[in-house]
Amino acid sequence: MKFLIATEKPFAPAAVKQIREIIENAGHETVLLEKYTDKNELLHAVSTADAMIVRSDVVDKEVLDAAGNLKIVVRAGAGYDNVDLHAATANNICVMNTPGQNSNAVAELVFGMLLYLARCSFDGSTGSELKGKRLGLHAFGYIGKQVAKIANGFGMEVLAYSPSLALNPEKGKAFNVTAVQSPGELYEKSEIISLHMPANDQTRGSIDYDLLSKLPQKGIVINTARKEVVNEADMLRIMEERPGFKYATDIKPVNHDKMARKFGNRYLASAKKCGAQTSEANVNAGLAAAEQIVKFFADGDETFRVNPIK
Known part of the structure; x- marks a missing residue:
């Protein structure tokens, strides 16, 4: 499975390293899209992804419709209003958050x-x-x-x-x-x-x-x-x-x-939303997101699902 980490505002390098280890130790592939400035970059990257981890990135209907293989999106953080839940359900995509990590x-x-x-x-x-x-x-x-x-x-x-x-x-x-x-x-x-x-x-x-x-x-x-x-x-x-x-x-x-x-x-x-902007929270939310996706593919675990099933 191809796991896309799409973060306009990237995780800390230490977090990315550990996230990749979780994903790749489970036998999956990691694709990294960081600091992108054009939505078309995200649309291209998600088109072949099976799973996606995001932070505050906007995952709207256009993004979800472009994701032909996507089965799960995890928002690394508690809030998930940046993800179109209705479009995700319509596309049979599971959406999760990582409550408590931040x-x-x-x-x-x-x-x-x-x-x-x-x-x-x-x-x-x-x-x-x-x-x-x-x-x-x-x-x-x-x-x-x-x-x-x-x-x-x-x-x-x-x-x-x-x-x-x-x-x-x-x-x-x-x-x-x-x-x-x-x-x-x-x-x-x-x-x-x-x-x-x-x-x-x-x-x-x-x-x-x-x-x-x-x-x-x-x-x-x-x-x-x-x-x-x-x-x-x-x-x-x-x-x-x-x-x-x-x-x-x-x-x-x-x-x-x-x-x-x-x-x-x-x-x-604050100059920009910084509630979760600590190195500790950065790592915690990213690792939780990776672990949740691995469990989802391994045994269908949907514990933190936030959108209705189709």
Whole structure:
């Protein structure tokens, strides 16, 4: 089988070496496409591939239709909104992600951003401590759980909302987390919110003025999830209305320049999405992707499948 590693933003060389070893030790062939600048390069490479590993690369209907032999795509990371799941199912292609592999990297970034905002971008002015603050986790998956562990170390009070946690609040106790029953309750009871939900039809634009206005005047929102979940116009409005409100995001908003100009050190956006950009996460996600594909071909293992079967 031919395994294509298609990464516009490549894995670290050490990760590529180990990924190739997993693939080739299982008797498969590796094809590497890195730092490509033309979609036609991807279309050509995928045309003869049996399996593909990607990162944030866009795998749309055109790519999937061009892949005559493709049987599986693995997104090395938790989010998979860069892959057209409907087109994959229509083409009988299994799509997987690698949940949990980037969790610690993203969770640590949350606190890097949070400390930056709480300490006024380290400009020498008086900031605030995290100890004793109420942190609300909007979604409670792999990353949310890791954020909770770190927050416990800071002495924060941690609350969380997710549909499954609301149904079974006992699941939060192992992480010293108090479950709440709705997003509205989470925002009313928190001083800081950390976003961890995927982007889908239910979540896009869901972080709106109604929710944001439930936070205190000096509320803080940290977004290491997806740009689309935040209603940017409403975020702009709440920050204009509340001089102490702060926002940090790992995904530049469309109105980034305006927000940077208006809000100074109350606003922070990373130069590019970097939640999973650590050498450790880079290796973890890549190796997990390779191992999942090998198992898929060896015994039909579809444990991490995210698209419906045709």
